[in-house]
Amino acid sequence: MLALVAPSVLFIALFFVAPLGLFFYRSIDNSEVPGWLPRTTAALVRWNGEGLPDEAAFRAVAEDLAALSGTTALPLLGRRLNHNVAGFRGLITGTGSRVELSRPGSMREQLIALDVRWGEPVYWQTIRRERHLITPFYLLSALDLRYGPSGAIERAPAESAIFLGLLGRTLVISLVVTGLCVLLGFPLAVTMAAASPARANALLILVLIPFWTSLLVRSTAWVILLQNSGVVNQLLVGLGLASKPIPLIFNRVGLYIAMVHVLLPFMVLPLYSVLKNIPPELMRAAASLGAAPVTAFLRVYVPQALPGLVAGASLVFVLALGYYITPALVGGPGDQMIGYFIAYFTNTAVNWGMASALGTLLLLVVALIYLTLGRVVGLNRLAVR
Amino acid sequence: MALPPHATALERVTHVGVRALSVLVLGYLVLPILVVLPLSFTAGELLVYPLPAWSLRWYREFTTAPIWTRALWNSVVLAVVTTAVATTVGMLAALGLQSLRSRLKPALYGLLALPLVIPHVMVAVALFYYYARLGLVGSFGGLVMAHTVLALPFVVITIAATLQGFDANLPRAAASLGASPLQAFRLVTLPLILPGVLSGAVFAFVTSFDELLVILFVGSPEQRTLPRQIWSGVSETMSPAVVAAAVVLIGVSLILMAVVELLRRRGERLRGAPRR
Numbered sequence: 001m002l003a004l005v006a007p008s009v010l011f012i013a014l015f016f017v018a019p020l021g022l023f024f025y026r027s028i029d030n031s032e033v034p035g036w037l038p039r040t041t042a043a044l045v046r047w048n049g050e051g052l053p054d055e056a057a058f059r060a061v062a063e064d065l066a067a068l069s070g071t072t073a074l075p076l077l078g079r080r081l082n083h084n085v086a087g088f089r090g091l092i093t094g095t096g097s098r099v100e101l102s103r104p105g106s107m108r109e110q111l112i113a114l115d116v117r118w119g120e121p122v123y124w125q126t127i128r129r130e131r132h133l134i135t136p137f138y139l140l141s142a143l144d145l146r147y148g149p150s151g152a153i154e155r156a157p158a159e160s161a162i163f164l165g166l167l168g169r170t171l172v173i174s175l176v177v178t179g180l181c182v183l184l185g186f187p188l189a190v191t192m193a194a195a196s197p198a199r200a201n202a203l204l205i206l207v208l209i210p211f212w213t214s215l216l217v218r219s220t221a222w223v224i225l226l227q228n229s230g231v232v233n234q235l236l237v238g239l240g241l242a243s244k245p246i247p248l249i250f251n252r253v254g255l256y257i258a259m260v261h262v263l264l265p266f267m268v269l270p271l272y273s274v275l276k277n278i279p280p281e282l283m284r285a286a287a288s289l290g291a292a293p294v295t296a297f298l299r300v301y302v303p304q305a306l307p308g309l310v311a312g313a314s315l316v317f318v319l320a321l322g323y324y325i326t327p328a329l330v331g332g333p334g335d336q337m338i339g340y341f342i343a344y345f346t347n348t349a350v351n352w353g354m355a356s357a358l359g360t361l362l363l364l365v366v367a368l369i370y371l372t373l374g375r376v377v378g379l380n381r382l383a384v385r
Numbered sequence: 386m387a388l389p390p391h392a393t394a395l396e397r398v399t400h401v402g403v404r405a406l407s408v409l410v411l412g413y414l415v416l417p418i419l420v421v422l423p424l425s426f427t428a429g430e431l432l433v434y435p436l437p438a439w440s441l442r443w444y445r446e447f448t449t450a451p452i453w454t455r456a457l458w459n460s461v462v463l464a465v466v467t468t469a470v471a472t473t474v475g476m477l478a479a480l481g482l483q484s485l486r487s488r489l490k491p492a493l494y495g496l497l498a499l500p501l502v503i504p505h506v507m508v509a510v511a512l513f514y515y516y517a518r519l520g521l522v523g524s525f526g527g528l529v530m531a532h533t534v535l536a537l538p539f540v541v542i543t544i545a546a547t548l549q550g551f552d553a554n555l556p557r558a559a560a561s562l563g564a565s566p567l568q569a570f571r572l573v574t575l576p577l578i579l580p581g582v583l584s585g586a587v588f589a590f591v592t593s594f595d596e597l598l599v600i601l602f603v604g605s606p607e608q609r610t611l612p613r614q615i616w617s618g619v620s621e622t623m624s625p626a627v628v629a630a631a632v633v634l635i636g637v638s639l640i641l642m643a644v645v646e647l648l649r650r651r652g653e654r655l656r657g658a659p660r661r
Contacts, residue, residue, distance in 0.1 A: 001480075001482075001484045001485045002487075002489075003481070005478045005481040007474045007477060008474050008477070008478035009478075009496065009497075011533060011534055011537060012537065015512070015534045016499065016500055017496075019508075019511040019512050019516075020503065020507070020508070022514065023511035184410045185410070187403045187407050188407045192407075203411070206411050206414065206415050207411075208642070212591075212642040214595035214612065214635065214638060216595070216597050216612050216615055216616060216634075217615070218417070218418065220619050220627065221418055221420075224421050224623070225421060229431070231433070261413065264410070264413075293393065293395065293396050293399075294395075318502070322504020322507065323504075324504075324505075324598065325597060325598070339506040342506055342507060343510065343602075346514075346602070347602075352514065356514075359510065363507065366503070
């Protein structure tokens with residue numbers, strides 16, 4: 001019987017587990033630097049990291065760069081090291097194309113004459129630190145940390161320390177969306193659970209219509225509705241609720257409106273599947289035993305609704321964390337979440353290490369939620385559809 | 386739930402309040418879609434009310450302009466092939482898992498459900514990185530594999546749910562009467578689980594048909610599907626043709642999902658008790 005499952009497992013292994021595994025490894029993969037600078041990295045092992053390295057190291061870097069000259073590896077190496085220290089790109093490509101190995105005399109003097117930056121320890125220290133096959137550089141960067149000149153881990157300078165803020169923003173947006181989904185979804189699920197079977201069915205269909213409508217189409221709809229000349233602003237101005245159109249798109253308000261709309265069914269469906277199984281007799285029993293309605297609600301109804309609430313809320317939260325399409329269409333530059341930056345570092349900056357480090361960070365948060373909330377996450381309860 | 390006659394004023398207010406809020410929330414869920422769709426029937430260029438006049442011009446553009454017809458064609462071909470692969474592979478997995486009596490079972494279920502829980506943008510970027518090494522970026526096969534992986538969990542879960550009400554003695558009875566395993570499957574098992582298989586196929590089709598991120602990262606510029614064309618339409622020129630395309634996209638999803646719902650209800654009726 002295992003043979004029947006094998007094709008699926010093979011599919012998932014080859015086209016899901018393997019790509020993600022390789023992608024995550026990319027966040028620590030550093031094989032390029034020792035691969036392209038074999039002599040230099042070997043020579044720098046002997047250097048203690050203070051001042052400038054010896055003549056042998058200068059000779060080694062000259063030979064390595066001369067060997068790469070004219071190949072695509074030279075600019076790629078420059079770009080790779082430029083992630084660590086700005087300015088490395090020009091240093092690498094300029095030196096590689098102009099260095100003369102056969103010229104007699106000190107290579108140290110020749111290189112510093114070519115580019116004074118070879119006389120600055122920071123470039124040498126960076127190569128020395130990045131001499132291993134793996135590097136913590138990207139993961140540290142994703143946490144706004146870096147190696148200082150002394151080799152100790154320190155906070156990144158303010159202008160490049162953007163990632164903790166990004167993580168915080170992603171968490172805040174996801175939390176607010178989850179909170180709004182609970183506030184809006186709970187009354188609706190209660191009404192659905194209390195309705196007669198025929199009416200509950202009709203209400204369920206109204207929840208399922210947006211659930212079955214593609215995420216892209218719903219985000220597009222909000223772009224059209226929320227723009228300055230859009231229907232929402234036409235209504236607000238027409239009803240006299242606003243004197244001129246309110247900016248509702250490309251900002252946080254618009255993002256919340258659209259994201260809550262997209263994710264609300266993921267709250268309502270698991271919650272409804274729990275609420276409809278709460279026997280109404282229990283509330284009546286509580287009342288007959290003298291509980292005030294509020295007491296009965298809080299001590300009898302809510303505890304039984306809690307699995308549904310937790311299931312829906314954790315599902316909404318986890319889904320919101322990874323959102324990309326809706327913020328990209330409806331949010332402004334200050335409303336983009338981790339997913340946007342994973343795409344940005346892939347498409348625009350072509351910095352795979354950073355894209356992968358952010359992906360690893362996102363996955364860690366998601367995994368943490370699944371591990372702590374485990375089985376309660378509402379995936380299995382979505383089956384009401 | 387009607388209120389008892391002895392309900393207090395507070396209970397009545399809460400009751401009315403919860404209902405009113407529910408109506409508002411339902412409006413919020415459904416109205417945006419219902420309000421936007423008619424804009425595709427405008428005779429003008431702008432996506433605002435009131436419409437200058439009703440017209441089908443944007444649907445004419447959708448059905449004649451090559452960028453849209455090619456996108457629709459690409460979407461349909463990709464979704465059909467994905468559905469065939471995902472349904473076949475997923476059905477085998479569901480059948481295998483059902484008769485598996487091993488501690489591996491939950492682990493296998495977990496593995497097959499994994500694509501549901503990982504953010505799609507990460508899957509898309511990881512596949513781009515992987516395909517770039519394998520030379521599969523922009524290949525049709527690569528897209529089919531990626532969409533199959535995303536659709537597989539839905540197929541396996543749907544068919545596995547159908548199999549729970551399936552009497553495993555039936556194919557055994559067929560075998561005892563001399564049917565080969567293939568005959569027993571074709572003549573006994575398949576007809577009984579067909580509604581589940583069709584539902585799984587619909588989920589696979591819709592997953593592929595609505596999918597944007599994998600196409601965006603892994604597809605070549607020529608591999609424009611309907612979602613991708615809508616995406617670039619929204620970010621560039623928001624013409625009513627984009628909304629017409631959205632109407633088509635929603636229409637296909639809703640009709641197919643309604644089919645699934647009918648199949649599910651039919652299955653429940655046939656099995657007697659509602660099993661939720």
